[in-house]
Amino acid sequence: MILVYTHKITPRVRYIFKHVLTRTLLISVDFTTKVEEFVAHSGPKLTYTKTPLGNEFFIKSNDLLFEQGVNDLDINIQKWDNTPCFFGAGSKSAIPFDIFAASFYLISRYEEYLPHVKDMHGRYTATESLAYKNGFLEKPVVDIWAYKLLEKLKEKFPDYDYKTRSYKYLSTIDIDNAFAYKHKNFVRTFGGFFNDLFKLRLINVWYRFAVSLNIKKDPFDNFQKILDIKKASDIRTIFFCSIGDYTTFDTNVSASKNKYRLLIKDLVDYARVGLHPSYFTMQNPGLLKKEKERLESITNMPVIRSRQHYLRFNLPETYQQLIDLEVQEDYSMGYASNVGFRASTCTPYYFYDLDFEIQTPLKIFPFALMDTTLNDYLKITPKQSLGKIRDLRNEVKAVNGTFITLFHNESLSNHLRWKGWKRLYESMVKIATS
Incomplete structure (x- = not known):
């Protein structure tokens, strides 16, 4: 001491x-x-x-x-x-x-x-x-x-008995869209089909037909692959499930769909599951509460983990709302546009509320990188991304910290904007655990 x-x-x-x-x-x-x-x-x-x-x-x-x-x-x-x-x-x-x-x-x-x-x-x-x-x-x-x-x-103080913590890796997966084409309602299915046809996106049209007729697997349904990697690498994995109502920014299949509910129940058996609150929950505590209760009704267990969709949160209001709902862990601390350490640390920490000048019970798990940052914002190739991932991993490992990554099931699809990115997740896990 x-x-x-x-x-x-x-x-x-x-x-x-x-x-x-x-x-x-x-x-x-x-x-x-x-x-x-x-x-x-x-x-x-x-x-x-x-x-x-x-x-x-x-x-x-x-x-x-x-x-x-x-x-x-x-x-x-x-x-x-x-x-x-x-x-x-x-x-x-x-x-x-x-x-x-x-x-x-x-x-x-x-x-x-x-x-x-x-x-x-x-x-x-x-x-x-x-x-x-x-x-x-x-x-x-x-x-x-x-x-x-x-x-x-x-x-x-050379005689003091100093202990050393160990480096950890934590993989987190956001489920913004569990399926690309399957299990959507009639209006969305046909609306999407005619929109693709009108804009001459013929690859999309073919995929829609092939997936609907079970000729091809839905490209976003990569959950078994992620679980296989989790098991083979023995890594801690958390899935954050979006279950909000449909909006311009929330386009997942409905939480009332039996196939999606069964998927969530299945994930709970093999990994940890958290809430991915929808776009407008940042200004709407009632909506956040409704979605938390909805996920709890599916998993039959308390929701203690959360990550905001689009990483939309305001300090301290959003965190105060999570605390009121007895959420214990938040994984939103990072930037969409840049990789790195938003809070300048790779150690999970408790949120300090500057409004009330207290340490709160909400533990913040800051992530270091996100797949959409690499592809959509930085516009670098999968090969360049591996270099960036390795650099960040090395920074965390040098201080025996916790390396947290954010990927989406979509980025393993090799579909549309994720063409060529299919193997990045598996390669990243190998780097993170080597």
Whole structure:
């Protein structure tokens, strides 16, 4: 256990010290504001305040962890060796930056509470972020800083029994469209057929006929393949099921269709299943509740995991709604347009609500990359994508973090815009687990 002396123990101080020291470095931590208690402590200890008490392990504190609310901060990015960092701590500090305040700024998504321009889907964009503007979006800097701190702690306290966490891989699959052509209602089936015919999309017309007559398998029905890869590679896999009503942005088969309900029940037997709340749930808590209850009625078990469709969420409102519905884990933390680490960490963490200044019970699992980002936004080839995947995996592995990927069952189809992408998922899993 490491004892931290600080002039004031705030919820922010407790939260970020426990994230950096306990969840990332596996070092338990306690706090004191009493100098005599700090001096009497015989184990590892550090002071986090404005001036050192003596020649102890001292980190000069920034004001951020002792404030409340959100202010427009002046952030000056500098280099700590080769790693970008901010909130300089001066020469007396054992490390040159207050990484606790800097980590809190990034993990709490402080900047997303400040005024910003949203994209066409009402989302906070990667280009608005400090990480993108300063070139560290593809580096989990919070974890990198933690490991740099660990080096200094080992120098100061060489006899302490340090533990090391292990690298993990987690595959997540979004089911936006369980089937490309099958199990749609009459209006959608014939509407799609005549639309393809009118626009001379003859390949689509052929596929519709072939799938309808059971000559060919539905191209999006790749669930057995994903489960086979899961079993062969022994990886943790979560399916996020879209079960909202039909809209322009929600085009899955109806949750009332028996075939889709049976598919979800089947997935529950072999993997974990979570909710994929529909496009308009971001502004509609009642709709979110309705969809959660709908999935629970299919699986006959509580829904504890969620990922927003289109990654549409507002902070802190969307997370507050999930907490109210007793959802325990969210997997939406990432960007649609860019790969990398939206919260600058590859360690799952608890959401800190800046509105109420509390650590919440909602655990955030930040993902590093998404298949549609690679194909639709970055417009790179499957081969180039493997290079990007390997780079991100290496960043996570260097800090023994959790590498989380987001794929869709559609991208294994080799169909339409996914032509040539069929083998990418399996190749990615091999890279992630090698």
